[in-house]
Amino acid sequence: MIFTIHHRDAGSAARTGTMVLPHGDVATPVFMPVGTAGSVKAMTNDDLLAIGFEIILGNTYHLFLRPGMDTIRxxxxxxxxxxxxxxxxxxxxGFQVxxxxxxxxISEExxxxxxxxDGSEHLWTPENxxxxxxxxxxxxxxxxxxCSAYKTSHEEALNACLVTEKWLSRGFARYTSLRDTGYKGTFxxxxxxxxxxxxREKSAESVCKADTEGIAIGGLSVGEPFDVFAEYLSFTAKLLPTAKPRYVMGIGTPEYILxxxxxxxxxxxxxxxxxxARHGTAFTARGLLSIKKEAFxxxxxxxxxxxxxKICTRYSRAYLRHLFKNGEILSSILLSYHNLYFLHNLVLNARAAxxxxxxxxxxxxxxxxxxxxM
Ligand SMILES: [Zn+2]
Incomplete structure (x- = not known):
């Protein structure tokens, strides 16, 4: 993967860039919608493309269990x-497990x-x-x-770190051999x-040594207050090389994204x-809006x-509220489109800024x- 940084903001650590990946270029910063089981809920792929998404997520745990790897293969x-x-x-x-x-x-294995x-038993190793x-x-x-939960003891968190370190070198070694046989993804x-x-310092040191093409900051946004999140995000980000793409998993509100x-x-x-969206709540420029309200x-x-x-230019709050109140599936479809458009637009404006x-x-x-x- 090639990652190019185009511009670094003068007043913060923010930067714009492009990742060149096997299925096309991805402009950064980027918000990636989650398609848990091979579908971004209530969204067609055409609508994802129309909004401008260049990358989405799939959840390995869900797809491994259903439909299963034989079907995917x-x-x-x-x-x-x-x-x-x-x-x-x-x-x-890992997080879903x-x-x-x-x-x-968890064992070292x-x-x-x-x-x-269905209660079926599985063993996941860094290799498989x-x-x-x-x-x-x-x-x-x-x-x-x-992953370790918020307020885990130092001893337990240290153990999680040590296992994660060992799993990194084993997983990366297997990935490298898969690359040799033609797999084109990055790790x-x-x-x-x-x-x-x-x-955090210890973990960052081992990650830097491994020299993978990109780095994720895990274990944040797991129930801690916002200022604790921001403090550890800033602390950890400073420990990482600036030339590689950095990824924070599981954040999706404007405050956290910014x-x-x-x-x-x-x-x-x-x-x-x-x-x-499925619960009738929309992002708006003036904060969250619950379409359920009688006032609408x-x-x-x-x-x-x-x-x-295309939702905000065509439909009224009254109609959207009516759909939600009647349990119409169109309600989820329209609000999901708007919410994803809203976050994509936020990121586009951030890039311009x-x-x-x-x-x-x-x-x-x-x-x-x-x-x-509101
Ligand atoms: Zn809209």
Whole structure:
């Protein structure tokens, strides 16, 4: 993978760039929608393309269990299976194994778990998780890591770090041999270390030594307050080489995305925009809007007067509320489109602001308006 930085903002660590990946170029900073099981919920691929997304996520844990790797292999990979011609990043599934599986035991060998669908038993190792992601033909694959929860003890967090370090070298070695046999995707290492600065330093050191093409900062946005998130994000980002793309997993609100961009993060993803949409909540320039409210019953204004998306230019709040109240599936479709458009547009505006060395001014003005409740 080639990563080129085009411009560094004068007043922050924000930067714009391009990643050259097997399924096309990806401009950064980039928000990546999550297609958990081979579909970004309530979105067609055509609509994702129309908004301008160049990369989406797939969840290895879900796809491994359903439809299973045999089906994916026969389909010649996830792109063909879901008819998506742009890039796909897959997570290692580690987070889902810990949070969703019925039981999960970590040993140095790997993660033993039972499927939350049918109780079937599986062993994931750093090696076979790299192989699974190669079968998915993911353009960016992630190492298997051990996530630790917010407020985990130092001892436990240290153990998670040590296992993650060993899994990095094993996973990266297997990935390298897969590259030799024609797999074209790239491999990202993950910095862990929980909320302990000595462990973040230790983890970052081993990740830098491994010299993968990109680096993710893991273990953030796991329930900690925003200022703790921002502090550890900034601390960890400064430990990483500036020339490589950096990825923070699982962030999807304007506040978190703008903080990440400010600290030099290039990539982020989250299920939040589509999940909020299914619950009748929209991002707007003036903060979150719940379409359920009685006040919108005869409000014929646009969902977000500052948004130029095809939903805001065509439909009224009154109609969108009516759809939601009646449980019409169109409600999820329209609100998901708007929410993803909104975040993509936020990132486009951030890129423009970085290019003109006014990112902090843009961020402050955006958040000031965003903080004004409807
Ligand atoms: Zn809109």
């Amino acid at each position: 026969r389909a010649s990979g996830l792109h063909q299976f879901m008819d998506w011609g742009e890039n796909i990043l897959t997570d290692s599934g 810990f949070s969703l599986a019925n039981s999960c035991k 790997g993660a033993h778990f039972r499927s939350h669908f 998780v790299s192989e699974i992601q190669a079968v998915l033909n993911s353009d960016i694959q992630m190492q298997l890591d051990v 990202f290492a993950i910095v862990q270390g929980n909320f302990y600065k000595d462990l 903080a990440a961009i400010e600290h030099g993060i290039d990539m982020f993803d989250c299920v939040l925009p589509t999940r909020l 019953k005869q409000d014929f204004a646009a969902l977000d007067e500052h948004c130029n998306c 970085i290019t003109e060395d006014r990112f902090m001014q843009f961020k402050n003005e955006f958040l000031q308006r965003y903080g004004q409740a």
